Amino acid sequence: MKKRTYIDLSHIIEDGVITHKGLPAPIICDYLSREASRKLYEPGTEFQIGKIEMVTNTGTYIDVPFHRYKDGADLAQTAIDKTAGLEGIVVSVDPTLTAIDESHFQHIDVKGKAVLIHTGWDRYWNTDDYLENHPYLTESAAAYLVSQQPALVGIDSMNIDDTKGKARPAHTLLLGADIVIAEHLCHLDQLTESFLFYAVPPKIKGAGTFPIRAFAEVERK
Numbered sequence: 001m002k003k004r005t006y007i008d009l010s011h012i013i014e015d016g017v018i019t020h021k022g023l024p025a026p027i028i029c030d031y032l033s034r035e036a037s038r039k040l041y042e043p044g045t046e047f048q049i050g051k052i053e054m055v056t057n058t059g060t061y062i063d064v065p066f067h068r069y070k071d072g073a074d075l076a077q078t079a080i081d082k083t084a085g086l087e088g089i090v091v092s093v094d095p096t097l098t099a100i101d102e103s104h105f106q107h108i109d110v111k112g113k114a115v116l117i118h119t120g121w122d123r124y125w126n127t128d129d130y131l132e133n134h135p136y137l138t139e140s141a142a143a144y145l146v147s148q149q150p151a152l153v154g155i156d157s158m159n160i161d162d163t164k165g166k167a168r169p170a171h172t173l174l175l176g177a178d179i180v181i182a183e184h185l186c187h188l189d190q191l192t193e194s195f196l197f198y199a200v201p202p203k204i205k206g207a208g209t210f211p212i213r214a215f216a217e218v219e220r221k
Contacts, residue, residue, distance in 0.1 A: 002219045002220065002221055003219070003220050003221070004217055004218070004219055004220075005217075005218045005219075005220055006215050006216070006217055006218075007187060007190050007191060007195070007215060007216040007218060008187065008213075008214075008215050009060070009116075009185045009186055009187050009188065009197075009214040009215055009216060010059065010060040010185070010186065010212065010213050010214045010215070011059050011060050011122070011125055011126075011184055011186055012059075013026060013028075013054075013058055013059035013211060014026075014028065015027060015028040015029070017058075017059070017126055018126070018131070019057060019058050019059055019061075019158075019184060020057055020131070020158065020159070021131040021132075021158075021163075023055050023057055023058075024054075024055060025054075026052060026053065026054035026055075026058050027051075027052070027053040027054070028050065028051075028052050029050070029051050030048060030049070030050060030051065031049045031050060031051035032047065032048065032049040033048060034046045034047065034048050037049075056207055056208075056209045056210045056211075057209055058211055059184060059211045060182070060183070060184045060185055060186070060211060060212055060213075060214050061182070061183060061184065061201075061209050061210055061211045061212055062083060062152075062180055062181060062182045062183075062199050062201055062209065062210065062212050063171065063175060063180065063181040063182075063183070063208060063209045064077075064078045064082075064175070064180055064201075064208050064209070065175045065176070065178055065208065066206075066207070066208030067171070067175060067208030067209045068168075068171050068172060068175040068176070068208070069175060069176065072175060072178075072208070073178070074204070074205060074206055074207055074208055075201050075202065075203060075204040075205070075207050075208065075209075075210055076203045076204055076205040076206075078180070078201075080200065082151060082152070082180055083152065083180055083198070083199045083200050083201070083212075084198050084199075084200050085196050085197075085198065085217075086112075086113060086114040086151050086152060086196060086197045086198075087112070087113045087114070087194075087196060087197075088113060088114040088115075088116060088191070088194075088195045088196060088197035088216060089108065089110060089113050089114070089115055089116070090116050090117075090118050090188055090191045091104055091105060091108065091115060091116070091117050091118065092118040092188075092189075093117065093118065093119055093135065095119060095120040095121075097119070097135060098133060098134075098135050098136070099135075099136065099138050099162070100117065100119075100135055100136065100137050100138060100141055101138045101140055101141050102138070102140050102141045102143075102144035102145075104117075104141070105141065105144055105145060105148070106144070110145065110148045110149075110150040111148055111149045111150065112149065112150065112151050113150050113151060113152075114150070114151060114152040114153075114154065114182075114197035114199075115145065115150045115152070115153045115154070116153075116154045116155075116156075116182075116185060116188055116191070116197065117135075117137070117153070117154065117155040117156070117188075118156060118188035118189060118191075119135040119155065119156055119157050120156070120189070121134055121135055121156055121157035121158070122156040122157075122184075122185065122186035122187070122188075125184075125186065130158055131158060134157040134158040134159060134163070135155070135157045136155075136157065136159060136160060136161050136162045136163075136170070137153075137155070137160050137161070137170040138169075138170075139169035139170070139173070141170075142169055142170040142173040142174055143173055145173075145174065145179070146173050146174060146176075146177045146179065149177075149179075150179060151179065151180065152179065152180040152181070152182060152197070152199065153174055153179060153180075153181055153182070154181070154182030154183070154185050154197075154199070154214070155182070155183060155185065156184070156185040156186055156188050157183075157184075158183070158184065159183060160174075160181055160183055180199070182199050182212070182214060185214055191216055191218075193218050193220070194218070195216040195217060195218045196216065196217040197214070197215075197216055197217075198213075198214065198215050198216075198217065199212045199214045200212060200213075
């Protein structure tokens, strides 16, 4: 009998964590504390209601077309099958490599799949090193992937594009082709078997990116 195992591919979002250089950290606090709630309920009954203030690019998140294109599909318009139950494939690259070109994806069948790029950059998460000189997809790599029609492309570094300049060709090409992007993944080294990938966001109108609980589903004997 096969047993389903789930591998968490998401970073923890906590108060003060910095996901992207130049963007504010989330503020996570009580809206209603347990202590304050006691006067609202009978003795022995208490609750906590949290309050979170954050930009949508926080933690591990996905980008959908609206993030880049005004008329692109937003989170509410993105079908569940674009981000859930996708056959996944991990493409591991040399951890010393920064620019990831198309040679890493040629001769791999990626059509309709979630292509997860394992660079090992997640080892620097929540440090200053994470925000600088991170691995990224070249424009030619993004163009090649578009030609092969994956459902989603993810990476375990700070950005799928080179952030040293102002151009964002990977976002432009992938989102322009209705290919979802997942950034700030982690633990991709644990995916050694075939798996299904999940990266489902809330159904929010007018938003093009949002944190996800990304995970892989693996069936083992």
